[in-house]
Amino acid sequence: MIPAFVTIIAASLLLALFSKRGHAHQGAKEFFTASGQFGAVLFFFLSVGETYSVTSMLGFPGGVYAKGGDFITWFFGYILLAAPVLYCVGPVIWRAGVLYGAATIPDFFRSHFDSRALELVMAGSAILLLVPVGTTQFMGLKIVLASLDLPVAPVVLLALAGGMAFLYVVIAGLRASAFVAILKDVLMLSAILLVSGVAIAHWHIDGGQAGGGQVGGAAALAASAPAGSDHKGLVFALSTMVLQAAGFAMIPQTWAFLFSARDPGAIRRAQVVSPLYLLLFPLLMCVAYFARFHGLQPPQPDFVFITTAQALLPEWMVGVVLATITLSGLVLLSSVCLAISPLVTRNIVSGLNEAGQRRWAKVVTALYILLSIIGTEVSGKFIVTLNNIFYFGIAQSLPAFFAALFLPRVGARAVILGMGAGYATAFWVYLAAIDVGGLNAGLVGLVLNSAVMLTAAALHPRREAATLLTRLRAAPSLPSHG
Amino acid sequence: MAEKRTEDGLGSDMPRSGLALLALGLPVTLLFGLTLWAPFASVTFLGIRGSIWCLFACAPATSLCLLACNRLFGTQGKGRGKGTP
Numbered sequence: 001m002i003p004a005f006v007t008i009i010a011a012s013l014l015l016a017l018f019s020k021r022g023h024a025h026q027g028a029k030e031f032f033t034a035s036g037q038f039g040a041v042l043f044f045f046l047s048v049g050e051t052y053s054v055t056s057m058l059g060f061p062g063g064v065y066a067k068g069g070d071f072i073t074w075f076f077g078y079i080l081l082a083a084p085v086l087y088c089v090g091p092v093i094w095r096a097g098v099l100y101g102a103a104t105i106p107d108f109f110r111s112h113f114d115s116r117a118l119e120l121v122m123a124g125s126a127i128l129l130l131v132p133v134g135t136t137q138f139m140g141l142k143i144v145l146a147s148l149d150l151p152v153a154p155v156v157l158l159a160l161a162g163g164m165a166f167l168y169v170v171i172a173g174l175r176a177s178a179f180v181a182i183l184k185d186v187l188m189l190s191a192i193l194l195v196s197g198v199a200i201a202h203w204h205i206d207g208g209q210a211g212g213g214q215v216g217g218a219a220a221l222a223a224s225a226p227a228g229s230d231h232k233g234l235v236f237a238l239s240t241m242v243l244q245a246a247g248f249a250m251i252p253q254t255w256a257f258l259f260s261a262r263d264p265g266a267i268r269r270a271q272v273v274s275p276l277y278l279l280l281f282p283l284l285m286c287v288a289y290f291a292r293f294h295g296l297q298p299p300q301p302d303f304v305f306i307t308t309a310q311a312l313l314p315e316w317m318v319g320v321v322l323a324t325i326t327l328s329g330l331v332l333l334s335s336v337c338l339a340i341s342p343l344v345t346r347n348i349v350s351g352l353n354e355a356g357q358r359r360w361a362k363v364v365t366a367l368y369i370l371l372s373i374i375g376t377e378v379s380g381k382f383i384v385t386l387n388n389i390f391y392f393g394i395a396q397s398l399p400a401f402f403a404a405l406f407l408p409r410v411g412a413r414a415v416i417l418g419m420g421a422g423y424a425t426a427f428w429v430y431l432a433a434i435d436v437g438g439l440n441a442g443l444v445g446l447v448l449n450s451a452v453m454l455t456a457a458a459l460h461p462r463r464e465a466a467t468l469l470t471r472l473r474a475a476p477s478l479p480s481h482g
Numbered sequence: 483m484a485e486k487r488t489e490d491g492l493g494s495d496m497p498r499s500g501l502a503l504l505a506l507g508l509p510v511t512l513l514f515g516l517t518l519w520a521p522f523a524s525v526t527f528l529g530i531r532g533s534i535w536c537l538f539a540c541a542p543a544t545s546l547c548l549l550a551c552n553r554l555f556g557t558q559g560k561g562r563g564k565g566t567p
Contacts, residue, residue, distance in 0.1 A: 072534055077513050080544055084505045087548050203528060238514060272548040278541040289529050 004319030004423045005148065005326075008187065012180045012327055013167065015342040019179035020172040028357040031436070032103050032342045033259040034417040038178065043261045045185055045271035046178040046335070047086075048224025050253055051079055052188060053332035054140030057325050061283065062302035063153055064288035074237040076243075076281050078391075081245030087271040089249045091264030092291050092405070096468055097255070099475055100214075104339075105255050105397065111373040112404045112468060116350075116414030121419060122397060123347035128342050129393040136390075137329040137336075138162070140302070140377055144325045147306050147318075156378060161326065162369035165333040169341075174260055177253045191324045195305065196283035198312045199290040232438030240391075247395030247442070253339035279478075299399035337365040392430065392442020394423040399450045403470045411462030414453045422449025501555040510542040516540060 023030065038046065056079075063071040096102065100111035105126060110119035138327060140159055145157040163447045168176045261267045286306070290296075298307040309321045341361035345352055352360060396419050403410035426445025429436060436444050466474075516539075520530025 073517050073537065076537060077517070080513060080540055081509060083511050083544060084548060087505050087551070088502050200528065234517070238517065241513070268548075268552055272545060272552055275544040275548070276540045279538070281541075282535070282538045285530060285534070286528055293529050 001315045001319035001320070002148065002150075002260075004316045005323045008183075008320060008323035009164065009326065011219075012183055012330070014172045015179045015183055016168050016176035019175045023172065023175060028148055028342070028346075028354040028361075029103055030175075031358050031361065032338055033256050034178070036259060036262060038260045038266065039262050040266040040269040041179045042182075043257065043266050044273060045181040046174070046257050046260065047254075047270060048181070048185060048274065050251075050257065050335060051082070051274075051276065052185070052280070052328065054137050054144075054325060054329040055198060056281075057139045057188065057192075057284070057328055058143060058305055059136075059303045061284045061288040061291075061305045062298075062300070064285050065291060065298070065304040066301035070233040070237045072285060074240040075392060076278060077237065077241035078244035078248070080275055080278055081241060082248035083274040085143045085249050086254070086274075086454045087246050087268055090258050090261075090267035090271065092468070093249070093255060093258045094261060094264050095269060095472055096404075097259045099468075099472060103256070103259060104342045104346060105250070105252055106343065108255075109400060109404070109412075109415075110347070112471075113200070113400075113412040113415065114263045118400075118412040118415055119347050121416050122400075123343045125393065125396070125419070125423065127340055127343050127348075128286050129390055130252065130336055130343075131368075131371060131375065133336050134333060134368060134391050137333050138372050138376035142328060143300070143306065144322050144329070145304075147310070147322055155373070158373050158376060161330065162333075162373055165330045165337060166362075166365055166369055168330065168334040168335050170362055174256065174335065174338050177331055177338065178260075180334070181331045181439055183234075184324065184331050187320070187324040188328055191309075191321045192280050192283050192287075194317070195309045195312065195321065196286045197288050199308060202312060203293070214253045233436030236440060239443045243395050243440050243443045243446065244391045246398055247391045250394050250397045250401065252338075252343065253335045254473035256335070256342075257337050274347055333369070337368055338380070348415065389430070392426045392440060392445060393423065395442050396426065396449055397444065399453050403453065406467055406469075407457065408465045408467050409461035410453060410457040410471070411460065411465070413460065414462075415454035417456045418451075418453025421452040422446055425449075499526045500510065501551055504554070505548060508547045509540065512543055513537070513540050 053235075058073055063075060093108075096108055096112075100108055101352050102108040102111060104123070106119040106122040109122050110116060138161070141161045142154055142158060145161065146154060148157075150157065168180060172179075258267060261270075287308050288304050291298065291308050294305070296311055298304045306318075306322070306325070309318050313321065341364045342357065344358040344364045345360045349360070399418055399422070400410075400415040403415060422445040424445075425448045428434070428439045429444050430441035434441075516533070516536050520531075521536050525532035527535060555563035
């Protein structure tokens with residue numbers, strides 16, 4: 001098990017080194033966004049690397065195992081709808097990035113609204129929200145690394161994993177993430193097909209014995225599954241789908257990926273294929289149901305995929321599966337590090353030159369990884385809960401983006417007031433467990449956010465302003481990122 | 483090579499209302515419809531309700547929808563949308 005695991009992790013490091021070939025001298029934009037040189041294929045792998053991380057490989061089957069029906073609906077639904085959202089919005093963001101010379105979300109908002117204060121608000125809130133993402137990945141990695149049964153303290157293994165993510169970032173920035181993502185996706189596809197395939201094959205053999213007859217046993221499981229399609233559950237599922245799919249377009253690393261695309265056509269082509277990747281979800285679901293049906297007892301729900309792999313596969317193959325899940329966490333970690341670093345080095349601290357941005361990006365990356373490991377050690381929360389907090393926070397910049405697109409009279413002050421109201425409401429509703437008829441807390445915050453922003457804009461409209469679309473029309477033909 | 487500008491002054495790859503309606507509206511309608519309608523809820527395969535299997539069919543359907551959008555509205559030529567002024 002260990003040799004297979006180490007071989008794959010070492011191969012990923014070699015791939016990261018290979019990605020640097022021909023790009024030895026990287027500027028800040030090359031480092032953070034690969035200077036807009038990725039075609040549809042590399043862009044696709046990079047963006048699915050973000051979507052299908054530890055949360056998908058461990059959190060999704062874990063959630064299915066523990067919660068059932070409604071969980072599947074919203075988790076699958078929001079990732080599916082994110083593809084058409086990015087298909088429509090992606091080219092706009094790409095062009096806005098070129099127009100303003102932006103490498104981050106706050107770059108765009110600062111330039112469009114001509115406000116340093118808004119840049120700081122956007123950067124600060126994005127940084128705070130990205131911390132749980134690192135924690136989420138390390139929580140998943142902790143589960144995986146514990147399964148290796150090494151006589152080493154878990155925190156040391158986490159530090160080693162953090163060191164790997166740091167190396168990817170230092171070696172070649174976003175380019176390394178994209179290349180490692182290819183290896184990760186090939187392995188992930190194989191691992192899910194293998195575990196689910198073997199599970200389904202064993203289903204027919206063992207199910208009849210353990211379940212008192214295949215049909216009867218399966219029907220009993222379906223009836224006992226905690227699906228709970230009650231009214232509130234349905235409202236939550238639908239509202240979460242909408243919020244998180246729309247919020248997907250406002251994730252800082254999504255913007256970095258969009259800016260890495262060679263042209264808007266590459267973004268579109270990748271989104272056409274992207275939904276097909278979701279066909280892995282029924283397979284992950286089968287693994288979770290297999291574990292329930294056959295009485296496998298994972299120590300925690302999030303262990304279910306690994307527990308099933310351990311029950312069905314030879315040891316060396318389990319090593320491959322564990323390395324694959326580790327890679328899926330590391331790829332996302334490295335891309336989050338590359339999203340959070342420019343937020344600090346370009347937006348919070350302004351005026352750093354290219355070399356300074358790259359140098360400080362490495363310091364920020366190391367600090368972020370350290371903070372995420374500490375978060376993992378002190379937080380025992382369920383992975384998917386952290387995922388929710390991230391999305392209902394990150395979606396609060398949506399009204400500002402729509403204002404930039406369509407509402408010329410909305411100024412920076414109105415946007416900041418709206419975001420403040422949105423954040424406060426969303427977190428209050430969530431933390432105080434206020435009953436809003438099952439609606440996602442983030443959506444409630446989003447409604448108040450928009451209302452406050454529009455009211456403030458009506459009272460103090462921005463003068464001499466134009467929408468993003470107007471500015472794009474007025475701009476000469478645009479060059480690509482870089 | 484300078485990119486071609488459309489009549490409204492935007493690039494040919496920028497979303498228009500027709501594209502947004504089709505690319506967003508169809509998958510949303512399909513997904514919401516199947517979630518609310520929950521067809522074949524009483525049928526199970528591998529212990530999983532038929533309605534959930536139907537939900538997963540939205541993935542290839544969305545892909546087809548976006549492919550149709552690309553054919554109807556999108557740019558086909560690789561590299562269009564870039565180019566120096």
